[in-house]
Amino acid sequence: MRIGRRPPKVSVIIPTYNLASLLPLTINSVLEQTYPDLETIVVDDGSTDNTPEVMERYSGRVIYIRQPNQGVAAARNTGIRAASGDCLMFMDHDDLLLPHKVQRQVDVMQARPDISFVHCRYYHIDEKGAPFEKVGLLPEGDVLAQLIIGDFVWVGGPLIRRECLERVGLFDEENPWSADWDMWLRIARTGYAFACVQEPLGSYRILSSSMTGNVLKLEQGAIRVLDKAFADPALPADIVARKSLAYGHTRFWLSCRYYAAGAWEDAGRNFSQALALHPQFLSRMNEMAQMLADDALSLRVTEPLGFLEGVFAHLPPEHEAFRRRQSMIFEKTYLGLALRNYALGNVDEGKRFLAAALKQNPALRENPEDFGSSLYYHAMRLPSNSPHQFVDRVLQNLPDGAQRLAAVRQHVIGDVSIGNAFQDYFSGLRLSVVRQVLTGIRCRPSWLKNRGVWSIFLKSLTGWPTTGHVSQARPSA
Structure with missing residues (x-):
């Protein structure tokens, strides 16, 4: 059904196969969502470990479907058929959501009824769940030109209207290794615009077994x-x-x-x-x-x-x-x-x-500016919220003979402040946007010439809605 003023019911579909040790973390991150009208569906694709015993803990809270092993695409399709939500979301069985993820994405859909696909930024975490990096700003709008070059959408990222999936069809069960990329491309080729919440709302776990697995497939x-x-x-x-x-x-x-x-x-x-x-x-x-x-x-x-x-x-x-x-x-x-x-x-x-x-x-x-560009790049991808401290830690502990690199501090702090301002803008943190922009301009006055910076600064001062896309460009030299 079309989402109007009534908040939609959201179905979260989690295919799983032989990962009972991590599955509870994934399920719990869904059950802990702040959004109230949520349906959680776990599709067990023929696990031979203790997944059925683990799922007994969630009786009455999670819909549990067990089927013979058919692959992850088939398991997702089973979940789609069983789901009763107006919007659907998919998760791998080892990924995690932040508690406000679904609410943030529903807010975008409620504000923009023309949008049927809302994805988000996310973190990379290692096998033990330790944060590794924060993925940068992601494409939105008409994304087909970027998406055809490579898949930038985390499978746990999108919230998708049911009618969109009904129009483009189910996941390709004959191509389980790349069925998600195929699905996103079909949605984009059909003419749907992508919206993106430009703040990390979940974590994509990279397991050692997935690093060098069956590359031929x-x-x-x-x-x-x-x-x-x-x-x-x-x-x-x-x-x-x-x-x-x-x-x-x-x-x-x-x-x-x-x-x-x-x-x-x-x-x-x-x-x-x-x-x-x-x-x-x-x-x-x-x-x-x-x-x-x-x-x-x-x-x-x-x-x-x-x-x-x-x-x-x-x-x-x-x-x-x-x-x-x-x-x-x-x-x-x-x-x-x-x-x-x-x-x-x-x-x-x-x-x-x-x-x-x-x-x-x-x-x-x-050429300290070349070093400064790398320092900024890594600072903005830190999983923590302390890039300024990171920059100072680096520049105060340079190896012998490299002290000239410390000259980039003002420019890097300025760029990091502006980068944080854009992130805070998309997160709705208006006062922080104003502070970060003022710091960025003070450290690097060339940001005064940037229209995107002025746009988020003025909109944050006046209370303008923060949905939609604002371009972040590099400063003039």
């Missing part, structure tokens, strides 16, 4: 999604024009997954295909270098430096030109490891890795 699933999307005769011409980029980007991402798994032949095959499909990568080596460094620093890679050593030891011989970026990639990775350790309070390790980054690229000492 992941490859088959991802390519099948793209084949299906580009076979759509109604696909807009501007999206069709992104075909080589979409396949090339996906092949490059798959090569990283294969390198992480030590599957050198398949890694090289996908790496070569990425460059063959999208030769423009050859003129964007710096971008590829950044992508590879980012992948090395992700939770999916347990040994970042070993991962990179494996990449360069098994680089396809026809792509030796990429080897010339080896020093840059290691520099970016050392720098990321340094800032990660500073964030964790491991100052000595942070100094050691930062010294290694400077050894890889001595010119970094003479």
Whole structure:
């Protein structure tokens, strides 16, 4: 039914298979939602562990459905058929929600009846539940051009109107490894605009078993999604024009997954295909270098430096030109490891890795702004709410010979303050927006020229609604 003034009933569907140890944490995070009209459905896809015994604790509070093992897509579809909600949400059995997640997303739908899909930012957490990073601002509006390049939607993120799912159909049970990306693409291709709550509302857990699992099935699933999307005769011409980029980007991402798994032949095959499909990568080596460094620093890679050593030891011989970026990639990775350790309070390790980054690229000492950009990037992705303290911890504990880097403090604090202002704006924290903007402008006056900054500042002063999209741009030089 169409959501009007009456708050909708929300059904949360959790497929599960043999993860009884973590399932209660996921269920409890749903039951602890502040939103009152909530239905929780757990679909047990043929677990052979003690999941049935665990579910006895939730009798009367959770709808429990047990079926023969058919895969996660089939389990989600079983949940859809059983759900009675006006809106639906899906969760993996090891992810977590913050208590106000559903309420925040329902508020957006109530305020914007034209929206049928509301996703959100989120945290990455490790196997033990420790916060790792906060995902940055995510696309919203007409997102098809970005979504065709890669899946940026966390499966636990979206709240979706039932009528939207009824229109686009169920999850593709023949492609369980990429059924969520396929679903989001079908929704976007049908013409639905995406809204996004630009604050973290949940946590995506990355397990060690998921880091180097069956990459071949992941490859088959991802390519099948793209084949299906580009076979759509109604696909807009501007999206069709992104075909080589979409396949090339996906092949490059798959090569990283294969390198992480030590599957050198398949890694090289996908790496070569990425460059063959999208030769423009050859003129964007710096971008590829950044992508590879980012992948090395992700939770999916347990040994970042070993991962990179494996990449360069098994680089396809026809792509030796990429080897010339080896020093840059290691520099970016050392720098990321340094800032990660500073964030964790491991100052000595942070100094050691930062010294290694400077050894890889001595010119970094003479270009503090480049270091400042990396410092800002990592500060804004900290899972904690203390980026200013993080910046000071780094700049007050630099390795010998690197004191010139401390000159970036004012600019970085200014950028972090503006970044926080945008986050607080989307969270409805108006007074904090005003304070953060004033701090940002004081530290970096060039933000005065930014229209987005003025927009959130004036709207926060006047009480203007905070739903909708505001662009955050970098300051003028």
